[in-house]
Amino acid sequence: xxxxxxxxxxxxxxxxxxxxxxxxxxxxxxxxxxxxxxxxxxxxxxxxxxxxxxxxxxxxxxxxxxxxxxxxxxxxxxxxxxxxxxxxxxxxxxxxxxxxxxxxxxxxxxxxxxxxxxxxxxxxxxxxxxxxxxxxxxxxxxxxxxxxxxxxxxxxxxxxxxxxxxxxxxxxxxxxxxxxxxxxxxxxxxxxxxxxxxxxxxxxxxxxxxxxxxxxxxxxxxxxxxxxxxx
Amino acid sequence: xxxxxxxxxxxxxxxxxxxxxxxxxxxxxxxxxxxxxxxxxxxxxxxxxxxxxxxxxxxxxxxxxxxxxxxxxxxxxxxxxxxxxxxxxxxxxxxxxxxxxxxxxxxxxxxxxxxxxxxxxxxxxxxxxxxxxxxxxxxxxxxxxxxxxxxxxxxxxxxxxxxxxxxxxxxxxxxxxxxxxxxxxxxxxxxxxxxxxxxxxxxxxxxxxxxxxxxxxxx
Amino acid sequence: xxxxxxxxxxxxxxxxxxxxxxxxxxxxxxxxxxxxxxxxxxxxxxxxxxxxxxxxxxxxxxxxxxxxxxxxxxxxxxxxxxxxxxxxxxxxxxxxxxxxxxxxxxxxxxxxxxxxxxxxxxxxxxxxxxxxxxxxxxxxxxxxxxxxxxxxxxxxxxxxxxxxxxxxxxxxxxxxxxxxxxxxxxxxxxxxxxxxxxxxxxxxxxxxxxxxxxxxxxxxxxxxxxxxxxxxxxxxxxxxxxxxxxxxxxxxxxxxxxxxxxxxx
Numbered sequence: 001x002x003x004x005x006x007x008x009x010x011x012x013x014x015x016x017x018x019x020x021x022x023x024x025x026x027x028x029x030x031x032x033x034x035x036x037x038x039x040x041x042x043x044x045x046x047x048x049x050x051x052x053x054x055x056x057x058x059x060x061x062x063x064x065x066x067x068x069x070x071x072x073x074x075x076x077x078x079x080x081x082x083x084x085x086x087x088x089x090x091x092x093x094x095x096x097x098x099x100x101x102x103x104x105x106x107x108x109x110x111x112x113x114x115x116x117x118x119x120x121x122x123x124x125x126x127x128x129x130x131x132x133x134x135x136x137x138x139x140x141x142x143x144x145x146x147x148x149x150x151x152x153x154x155x156x157x158x159x160x161x162x163x164x165x166x167x168x169x170x171x172x173x174x175x176x177x178x179x180x181x182x183x184x185x186x187x188x189x190x191x192x193x194x195x196x197x198x199x200x201x202x203x204x205x206x207x208x209x210x211x212x213x214x215x216x217x218x219x220x221x222x223x224x225x226x227x228x229x230x231x
Numbered sequence: 232x233x234x235x236x237x238x239x240x241x242x243x244x245x246x247x248x249x250x251x252x253x254x255x256x257x258x259x260x261x262x263x264x265x266x267x268x269x270x271x272x273x274x275x276x277x278x279x280x281x282x283x284x285x286x287x288x289x290x291x292x293x294x295x296x297x298x299x300x301x302x303x304x305x306x307x308x309x310x311x312x313x314x315x316x317x318x319x320x321x322x323x324x325x326x327x328x329x330x331x332x333x334x335x336x337x338x339x340x341x342x343x344x345x346x347x348x349x350x351x352x353x354x355x356x357x358x359x360x361x362x363x364x365x366x367x368x369x370x371x372x373x374x375x376x377x378x379x380x381x382x383x384x385x386x387x388x389x390x391x392x393x394x395x396x397x398x399x400x401x402x403x404x405x406x407x408x409x410x411x412x413x414x415x416x417x418x419x420x421x422x423x424x425x426x427x428x429x430x431x432x433x434x435x436x437x438x439x440x441x442x443x444x445x446x447x448x449x450x
Numbered sequence: 451x452x453x454x455x456x457x458x459x460x461x462x463x464x465x466x467x468x469x470x471x472x473x474x475x476x477x478x479x480x481x482x483x484x485x486x487x488x489x490x491x492x493x494x495x496x497x498x499x500x501x502x503x504x505x506x507x508x509x510x511x512x513x514x515x516x517x518x519x520x521x522x523x524x525x526x527x528x529x530x531x532x533x534x535x536x537x538x539x540x541x542x543x544x545x546x547x548x549x550x551x552x553x554x555x556x557x558x559x560x561x562x563x564x565x566x567x568x569x570x571x572x573x574x575x576x577x578x579x580x581x582x583x584x585x586x587x588x589x590x591x592x593x594x595x596x597x598x599x600x601x602x603x604x605x606x607x608x609x610x611x612x613x614x615x616x617x618x619x620x621x622x623x624x625x626x627x628x629x630x631x632x633x634x635x636x637x638x639x640x641x642x643x644x645x646x647x648x649x650x651x652x653x654x655x656x657x658x659x660x661x662x663x664x665x666x667x668x669x670x671x672x673x674x675x676x677x678x679x680x681x682x683x684x685x686x687x688x689x690x691x692x693x694x695x696x697x698x699x700x701x702x703x704x705x706x707x708x709x710x711x712x713x714x715x
Binding site for chain 3: 085086094096097178179180181182183185193196197198
Binding site: 126128129131132133134135136137138139142146149150 | 282283284314319324325333334338381385
């Protein structure tokens with residue numbers, strides 16, 4: 001089968017600014033970014049606390065988080081579907097088959113990733129950082145901020161990793177989003193749909209964009225780290 | 232006149248090992264002290280307890296007639312006036328100026344004033360020429376001088392220095408020594424834990440020796 | 451050792467040639483979801499020894515699969531597309547098999563107030579006017595194409611707010627989504643009945659002659675692709691349109707109701 005023609009069409013589609021296509025790309029981007037933005041104020045300070053404060057059950061929590069790192073996203077989708085459907089406990093909110101459902105799913109998937117990376121970053125931080133900040137008069141909250149800033153690359157790596165995972169996952173988004181055109185159809189679900197319909201140009205265009213996004217974000221992180229990351 | 236800072240009955244254990252057993256010391260305002268003792272005798276630990284970075288099992292800390300349990304939370308207001316410097320100081324990975332301004336910023340000082348004071352402190356430490364260098368690229372001696380500038384700019388009432396000349400020799404050591412001498416004579420109250428004979432020899436300093444899990448004034 | 455390998459390879463070869471006893475069918479989700487195929491095909495197999503493997507997609511996709519030669523026979527329900535398919539030379543031997551009808555179903559609360567209407571196009575117009583949720587297959591299936599015809603007849607552009615939900619998926623999914631969104635959808639009666647227990651949707655509009663839904667079976671043109679099992683496909687078509695096949699279709703019931711009506715001539 002000749003793939004050159006669909007590939008040519010794919011790029012034509014992309015550069016023509018096809019509204020539907022770019023709408024799909026936009027959905028993928030904003031839901032992924034929003035999920036991480038909503039999680040950040042919770043996960044980063046929480047990760048700091050878990051890394052530094054010994055409380056009963058701490059070890060169990062850390063082990064559990066590690067365990068959930070590779071939790072199958074389709075199972076997240078399944079559970080979320082059951083919870084959000086009309087028969088489920090949260091059915092009254094009518095969230096199923098909306099972008100909000102995908103957002104929630106992404107948050108569930110990204111949470112353990114952000115936690116694990118932040119905990120690791122803070123544990124790997126020089127213990128003198130927090131102490132120096134405190135000795136110079138910083139309140140505990142501020143000293144936490146200073147510490148997190150000092151390990152910002154390691155923390156950011158967590159966000160990049162989480163972003164890559166949610167932007168390209170298909171199981172959860174398909175189940176709880178429903179792949180509705182113009183509403184909950186994002187890059188991975190659209191690729192699945194269009195390819196199964198034999199619309200290879202669309203699939204190739206979206207696949208290319210997804211690749212650029214996923215690789216690009218990682219490259220950007222590595223670039224920004226510059227020397228700082230390579231010590 | 233009552234002493235600026237008192238530690239009474241400090242008991243500090245690490246598991247089975249007893250580091251201090253009913254140790255006490257007194258620091259008078261404006262005086263300089265040097266804390267000496269063999270390696271592992273607990274000099275750093277003592278300084279950290281006085282600075283509120285570690286707590287002891289028992290004992291009392293008294294600063295300016297206010298009391299706090301050595302085992303309990305360290306009073307926040309003390310941190311504004313008592314400054315501790317690590318043996319190997321950590322400089323934040325921002326800029327030299329940022330490091331020196333850090334404590335001033337925490338006090339809510341305005342940007343221009345901060346920058347001015349930091350500039351003066353860097354000049355005092357002889358680091359003006361190193362202005363644009365990333366802090367982690369400074370030499371050991373430069374880092375130590377930067378840390379001293381960072382502490383000095385806060386105009387601390389009590390300065391706790393942990394081995395300021397450790398791992399330094401030659402030119403670097405001499406430069407740090409100069410700054411330490413300047414700090415002592417500038418009427419801050421200073422407590423320095425050190426092995427460095429040149430510091431210990433300074434007549435102006437009162438010697439405190441760690442011995443038999445206590446602290447005694449040595450001649 | 452060598453003997454074992456030889457026997458294993460021979461066994462594999464036999465399995466491969468057994469392909470002659472397999473027919474690949476591309477059909478629509480409505481025939482699959484209703485359970486009709488799982489009822490009919492074992493009967494065909496015990497009669498002829500031929501296994502039919504099927505994929506269920508929309509009419510458009512099924513015809514595409516036939517066009518590419520990835521199926522030996524197609525079973526679909528859109529007259530217009532079928533005629534184009536045959537005219538283009540992709541299919542031969544088109545035969546009527548059965549029919550069922552479409553119905554418009556919706557949430558019991560009937561927000562657009564269309565219950566009992568006899569004009570399907572007018573009903574869609576009302577749904578649009580009320581801004582109620584409407585789920586569309588959006589996949590060029592027979593159902594979707596019929597839906598589009600009705601919109602055309604109503605003179606209405608099917609796009610409004612976030613409530614016209616084009617999903618690109620099968621009938622079962624569409625029904626569940628209509629249920630979840632408390633809206634309406636166009637469905638074939640068979641799938642609706644098969645999904646009765648899963649949703650609370652009720653039939654709102656039925657009986658309009660434009661809702662009639664005839665199914666045809668078409669053999670894929672063997673001269674266009676190598677390895678088309680034309681013999682098997684022909685036997686399937688013959689059986690489906692035979693008395694025995696037609697009787698089996700009529701016998702099939704879900705929840706006590708007959709879903710499909712034989713129509714072979």
